[in-house]
Amino acid sequence: MKLPPFEIEHFFRQHEFSAPHGISSSDCEPLTLPEILDYASPARRAQFENLWLGYTESQGHPELRRAIADLHEESISADHVLEVVPEEGIYVPMKALLNEGDHVIAIFPSFQSLYEIGRGIGCEVSFWRAQCGERGWSFDIDALERLVRADTKMLIINFPHNPTGALLERAEFERVVDLARRHDLILYSDEIYRFAEQDPATRLPSACELYDRAVVLGGLSKCFGLPGLRVGWLITRDAGLMREMQDMKSYTTICGSAPSEILALIALENAEALTARCVSIVRENTVVARSFFERHDDLFRIHYPGAGTVGLVELTADMDVSEFADGAVREAGVMVLPAKIMKFEGNYFRIGLGRRTLPGALELFEQYVVDTLR
Numbered sequence: 497m498k499l500p501p502f503e504i505e506h507f508f509r510q511h512e513f514s515a516p517h518g519i520s521s522s523d524c525e526p527l528t529l530p531e532i533l534d535y536a537s538p539a540r541r542a543q544f545e546n547l548w549l550g551y552t553e554s555q556g557h558p559e560l561r562r563a564i565a566d567l568h569e570e571s572i573s574a575d576h577v578l579e580v581v582p583e584e585g586i587y588v589p590m591k592a593l594l595n596e597g598d599h600v601i602a603i604f605p606s607f608q609s610l611y612e613i614g615r616g617i618g619c620e621v622s623f624w625r626a627q628c629g630e631r632g633w634s635f636d637i638d639a640l641e642r643l644v645r646a647d648t649k650m651l652i653i654n655f656p657h658n659p660t661g662a663l664l665e666r667a668e669f670e671r672v673v674d675l676a677r678r679h680d681l682i683l684y685s686d687e688i689y690r691f692a693e694q695d696p697a698t699r700l701p702s703a704c705e706l707y708d709r710a711v712v713l714g715g716l717s718k719c720f721g722l723p724g725l726r727v728g729w730l731i732t733r734d735a736g737l738m739r740e741m742q743d744m745k746s747y748t749t750i751c752g753s754a755p756s757e758i759l760a761l762i763a764l765e766n767a768e769a770l771t772a773r774c775v776s777i778v779r780e781n782t783v784v785a786r787s788f789f790e791r792h793d794d795l796f797r798i799h800y801p802g803a804g805t806v807g808l809v810e811l812t813a814d815m816d817v818s819e820f821a822d823g824a825v826r827e828a829g830v831m832v833l834p835a836k837i838m839k840f841e842g843n844y845f846r847i848g849l850g851r852r853t854l855p856g857a858l859e860l861f862e863q864y865v866v867d868t869l870r
């Protein structure tokens with residue numbers, strides 16, 4: 497299987513560690529090692545400090561799998577959980593469960609691997625496209641229904657959504673799950689931005705709680721502020737799907753990183769505090785962003801995400817967004833991700849509201865905006 501370049505990763509490789517500032521990151525402010533250890537109980541700290549650095553259990557540390565299951569309803573147990581590196585949690589199920597010639601429906605725009613791996617395998621991929629209206633970004637479930645074919649094998653969704661920040665209403669989400677059930681589809685639900693809803697009442701159930709042929713991706717990279725742990729998980733109640741994914745994982749990482757597993761356990765034992773921290777950073781940054789975009793509402797249009805860390809901004813000024821973003825990094829040292837990198841047409845860029853450095857970066861960005869567009 498030959499895959500085309502992963503453009504967003506290429507873009508971040510180019511700029512993430514060289515551009516001094518950024519306004520497009522998708523993670524919440526990462527914690528330091530001392531910060532996460534401060535959350536540890538004395539027993540966990542001792543476990544971390546005396547850790548044996550051997551291979552770990554391939555399905556994941558049993559306590560960690562239990563802690564992941566505990567984030568969900570009772571119907572989910574540790575046996576339904578496979579620990580993975582988050583991005584591996586896209587590669588493994590696609591490679592394990594899809595075959596050449598299968599028809600797949602994928603949400604679009606989206607994180608490239610969500611649809612590109614299926615295409616690389618030789619699947620035919622139809623896109624379920626985001627729409628932007630007066631009230632923000634939405635997805636039309638009747639349009640999704642029209643995409644389903646007799647040979648459709650998998651439906652790939654991602655809520656809260658990267659990059660629009662869209663979140664379905666509960667009734668809409670249940671319609672999507674019902675559609676997958678009626679057509680006997682594997683429902684791959686990327687829920688990596690779950691748990692940081694501005695209004696907790698809007699949190700959707702996890703697809704794995706509603707449907708046994710759902711495969712859910714979750715992880716600590718975004719709303720828990722721990723992307724460097726490289727800890728994520730796949731959940732399914734279907735034993736056959738789980739077996740195939742577990743077998744495929746033997747060809748990728750085999751097992752998790754021992755120190756990361758213990759740090760992940762500490763994180764999950766403090767899940768509420770860590771996700772509340774993310775919500776609060778996003779809330780504070782949204783106030784700053786609102787004031788910025790109100791000052792420049794003749795140049796930009798934005799719909800703020802109700803959940804997760806990212807949203808899309810439309811550059812309504814008469815300038816191509818790629819050129820605009822090139823100038824921002826070159827002249828102001830501010831990395832801005834044009835949505836074209838995510839193959840999304842239109843003059844959009846992504847804003848990330850999760851980093852504590854956003855207000856400072858927006859000040860530099862504002863200077864660039866004034867110099868370039870005023």
Ligand SMILES: Cc1ncc(COP(=O)(O)O)c(C=O)c1O
Pocket residue numbers: 522581582583584586607654658686688717723726
């Ligand atoms: C929707 C989505 N899924 C999965 C991932 C993969 O997470 P990670 O980069 O931590 O491997 C990302 C990362 O940006 C993402 O945005």
